[in-house]
Amino acid sequence: MIEEVTDQTIVVGETNAGRDAVRLIDDLNIDLLITDLAMPDLDGIGLIKAALKLKPDLDCIVLSMHTSSEYVAAALKAGARGYLHKNATAEELKQALDAVRSGTPYLHPSVAGSVVAILRESSDLDNPIDLLSDRQREVLKLIADGHNTRDIAKTLNVSVKTVETHRSQLMDRLGIHDIAGLVKLAIRHGLADLEPN
Known part of the structure; x- marks a missing residue:
């Protein structure tokens, strides 16, 4: 196969x-x-x-x-x-x-x-961010910093569709299905600051 x-x-x-x-x-x-x-x-x-x-x-x-x-x-x-x-x-x-x-x-x-x-319940995994690829971490950080999809695409030099795919994959992987939840998780695990840029 x-x-x-x-x-x-x-x-x-x-x-x-x-x-x-x-x-x-x-x-x-x-x-x-x-x-x-x-x-x-x-x-x-x-x-x-x-x-x-x-x-x-x-x-x-x-x-x-x-x-x-x-x-x-x-x-x-x-x-x-x-x-x-x-x-x-x-x-x-x-x-x-x-x-x-x-x-x-x-x-x-x-x-x-x-x-x-x-994995979220396991004491072995203190940081669910570890489930993400480097690119997904970048996208999550930019989302948490308040950037919209178009800004993220421009920053990473990729298409809007690619950013949407990364966002969808990281939401699935983390079991979080809204932007507010992603931002909270990113702040809780030190990927983003409390004060947006």
């Missing part, structure tokens, strides 16, 4: 065993790992951790039948940048690949809400 999704992806190695995957990662020049969680001899969480020790810049995506928030949270804590259900469509896989390659984490819509809820 990966070859069908994008012509920018070349599969250089495949295996169904975790330890074999670690050897392939060490031997091959790769920049992306797509893994299941259930594998013989080394599960996907262990594989992600081992892979990132070998290649810290490696992008890791999980493609698994396990969609409960505990599995997803464990994969993200291990270093996965994307998580999809095994029944994801080719278009959803393409979205995940594009997002992860551009530095934005990707959660399949079926798991995003429950993961955000668990």
Whole structure:
């Protein structure tokens, strides 16, 4: 299915065993790992951790039948940048690949809400801002500083539509669906000042 999704992806190695995957990662020049969680001899969480020790810049995506928030949270804590259900469509896989390659984490819509809820309640995550990409943080800071969409687009040298997409994604990721809530969160976590510029 990966070859069908994008012509920018070349599969250089495949295996169904975790330890074999670690050897392939060490031997091959790769920049992306797509893994299941259930594998013989080394599960996907262990594989992600081992892979990132070998290649810290490696992008890791999980493609698994396990969609409960505990599995997803464990994969993200291990270093996965994307998580999809095994029944994801080719278009959803393409979205995940594009997002992860551009530095934005990707959660399949079926798991995003429950993961955000668990992470917000977790004492391990004191700052939900950590869920955001660098660009989403920039957009949030500019929103909190009182800039409108057009100003943000001009400041970041992107289109208005791109800013709207970033705003929508960060609202989904944070579970906040109004500007006032975003501003409060940004101030509470030190991303913006109480006094707008």
